[in-house]
Amino acid sequence: MNKGVCWMEGKIQPLSEARVSVRDHGLLYGDGVFEGVRFYHGTPFMLGEHLARLQDSARAIGLECPWRQEELTDIVTEVVAAFSQAQGYLRILLTRGEGALGIDPRSCARPQLIIIADGLQMMEPAVREQGADLIIASTRRLPADGLDPRIKSLNYLNHILARMEANHAGAHEAVLLNTRGQVAEGTADNLFLVKDGKLLTPPVTDGALAGITRQLILDLAREDGLAAREQTLAPYDLYTADECFLTGTGAELIPVRSIDGRKPHQCPGPVFQQLSRCFHHHIDQHCRNNP
Ligand SMILES: Cc1ncc(COP(=O)(O)O)c(C=O)c1O
Secondary structure, three states, rough: OOOOOOEOOOEEEEEHHHHOOOEEEHHOOOOOOEEEEEEEEOOOHHHHHHHHHHHHHHHOOOOOOOOHHHHHHHHHHHHHHOOOOOOOEEEEEEEEEEEEOOOOHHHHHOOOOEEEOOOOOOOOOOHHHHHHEEOOOOOOOOOOOOOOOOOOEEOOHHHHHHHHHHHHHHHOEEEEEEOOOOOOEOOOOOEEEEEEOOOEEHHHHOOOOOOOHHHHHHHHHHHHHOOOEEEOOHHHHHHHOEEEEEEEEEOOEEEEEEEEEEOOOOOHHHHHHHHHHHHHHHHHHHHOOOO
């Protein structure tokens, strides 16, 4: 039974009954921005960071968010309380709202805010334990001069095409390269590798989303004494990594077992295990102690 709930127009209703207008430019043109937020022990994790990124994404596309951060926080708290479980996933969408047929956003009078709470299982528990198989997709990450990767927009079609390549190949996830052939990220997650004791992840300027989990992992790694830095990576670096893993709000931390059939030395490796412990400890500290 689907117990998901949805906030829209000031009301919370069962997710299965929530409907949007077919004139919403979010639906017609992907004109809008979003965030995915997990909650643990009934408390949204890193909500402030997610709401700040949502506001920045909205500002970057010239979409005025009528709700202040405190108001959004209050609505999120209400939605989490209405969901029957202490653990789950929030999807916060801000669309351009209803408008005329035609791309011009000036016909949209008022943005539409939608907040969904539901469960999310991005990968099977067995994959989380044994590791995900990745392919490098032929679909490339859109270049920043086409769409800045810092904007978390409702346009995910090139990520979906890459994920379809993974599905077709029987893999769990795809790696997107940028138009220069450098590693950008996964379809809905960031990528890390470990080589000679160093933790490396591609810089945002190579096409990675400025992932909130990615930043947390960089911070936790440094606090724990690991050498961690952003570095441009080629497919070669993935193929020859000692360890590799994915990070994201939905993904949390997932070890990688293979990339195009090449296997990192260890999966899950010691650095992954160390960071995974730090990550879950951090979640517990922040969510268990902030009811
Ligand atoms: C394309 C993409 N990259 C990376 C991520 C991971 O970012 P975060 O850790 O902020 O969830 C996401 C998450 O939605 C994403 O959609």
